[in-house]
Amino acid sequence: MKEIIPAPPAIVRNDYESIRELFTKNVVPSYGRFELVLSHGVGSYVFDVAGKRYLDLGGGIAVNCLGNAHPAITEALVEQSKKLIHVSNLYFTEPQGRLAAELVKRIGRGKVFFCNSGAEANEGLFKLARKFGHDEGRFEILTATNSFHGRTLAGIAATGQDKVKKGFEPAVTGFRHIPFNDLEAVRNAISPATIAILIEGVQGEGGVTPATPEYLLSLRALCDEKKMLLLMDGVQCGHYRTGKFQSFQKILEGVPGGEKFLPDGISMAKSLGGGFPIGAFWVRAPYADLLSAGTHGTTYGGTPLACAVALKVLEVIEKENLAEQARKLGAWLKSEIERLAKTYPAVVKSARGMGFMLGIELAEKIPSFAASDKPAALQFVNRLHAAGVLAIPAGNQIVRLLPPLNLKPQEAGEGISKIEEIVKQLV
Numbered sequence: 001m002k003e004i005i006p007a008p009p010a011i012v013r014n015d016y017e018s019i020r021e022l023f024t025k026n027v028v029p030s031y032g033r034f035e036l037v038l039s040h041g042v043g044s045y046v047f048d049v050a051g052k053r054y055l056d057l058g059g060g061i062a063v064n065c066l067g068n069a070h071p072a073i074t075e076a077l078v079e080q081s082k083k084l085i086h087v088s089n090l091y092f093t094e095p096q097g098r099l100a101a102e103l104v105k106r107i108g109r110g111k112v113f114f115c116n117s118g119a120e121a122n123e124g125l126f127k128l129a130r131k132f133g134h135d136e137g138r139f140e141i142l143t144a145t146n147s148f149h150g151r152t153l154a155g156i157a158a159t160g161q162d163k164v165k166k167g168f169e170p171a172v173t174g175f176r177h178i179p180f181n182d183l184e185a186v187r188n189a190i191s192p193a194t195i196a197i198l199i200e201g202v203q204g205e206g207g208v209t210p211a212t213p214e215y216l217l218s219l220r221a222l223c224d225e226k227k228m229l230l231l232m233d234g235v236q237c238g239h240y241r242t243g244k245f246q247s248f249q250k251i252l253e254g255v256p257g258g259e260k261f262l263p264d265g266i267s268m269a270k271s272l273g274g275g276f277p278i279g280a281f282w283v284r285a286p287y288a289d290l291l292s293a294g295t296h297g298t299t300y301g302g303t304p305l306a307c308a309v310a311l312k313v314l315e316v317i318e319k320e321n322l323a324e325q326a327r328k329l330g331a332w333l334k335s336e337i338e339r340l341a342k343t344y345p346a347v348v349k350s351a352r353g354m355g356f357m358l359g360i361e362l363a364e365k366i367p368s369f370a371a372s373d374k375p376a377a378l379q380f381v382n383r384l385h386a387a388g389v390l391a392i393p394a395g396n397q398i399v400r401l402l403p404p405l406n407l408k409p410q411e412a413g414e415g416i417s418k419i420e421e422i423v424k425q426l427v
Ligand SMILES: *Cc1c(COP(=O)(O)O)cnc(C)c1O
Pocket: 116, 117, 118, 119, 120, 122, 148, 149, 150, 151, 200, 204, 205, 233, 234, 235, 236, 237, 269, 270
């Protein structure tokens, strides 16, 4: 394969220890970080400070949908920053209006609120639900076990995983968890106070688990029956990662009744800005004016700079047919992981997910991992790093692939052969 970029200049070589030291001394240690210091990237590749190249199949956790250093993003940033970077939401700007229209066009009739992150987008949905139920005294939101909805206080209350809640009690009230893909469980959990249900179309942090078509359609019917809002967290699984703009559009493709399905609210972030921070939530038309003037806001929400970049990202995805790329190449990657599971069942248990949101489920009790108490997914990812591939662990047993939507076929091939190398070492 053609080398796309020369080795980095000598000045950044062997900076690893000094940068580590800056973190140890000055950065709050809330992340378990890998022993990698990255300096730059191009396309699907990133480079560490020693000049080692990695194929990035993690995409900054489903964020860098156009890879690294995409010239269209650079140009959008430069051009917009010459005009306006930030404008208060006391005023109108064209990029925010145009981006809202593009999102509405891709989802359905409704309106959009802009913010800066996934957690903040979900906060908006929680406030929407509370406002909706306020006069009846309904406020409770049901969410799924193994879900992930962000790290704010309400976000960790909504998240169906104990590990994010520990140490931060008392929890924000008004959230209860129910098993995912289990309609009976929702039905039984509804109380007179319940106002909404929030699910991910494909659970990401929880291990790449898609909602079933039946679950989505039944939830819609149930929410209509009980006058509850159906909210979807599309922060990770949205933005064409599954092959369609929103994951439910992919999950319900060709399913009778699926073409009419719409949730009442959708949160977005991650790939929306292709790496530039932006979040948003869409609200279905009947509820689009619930959050009236003065009820919700954020200083940076929908700045011209963020919106210009997000508009450019959508334009490139469309022009280069990247949804189709994610769908086709994702299907190939999944079939290759399935082949690995067949060939090496002692190491790979199954392939999970769809499009470019994939999981390699590792077998329990891989003998070579027994010597360490680190989770299998972490040990596997560490070996991938040594082989020059980045991927993201989800839980103890699952390794996620969330590559850029413009990943090239030969890069996918390179990824699979390096993954297979590691798998073979473990047999
Ligand atoms: C990443 C993520 C969030 C949180 O987004 P932040 O931008 O980190 O606040 C929320 N929900 C899901 C499904 C996510 O994957």
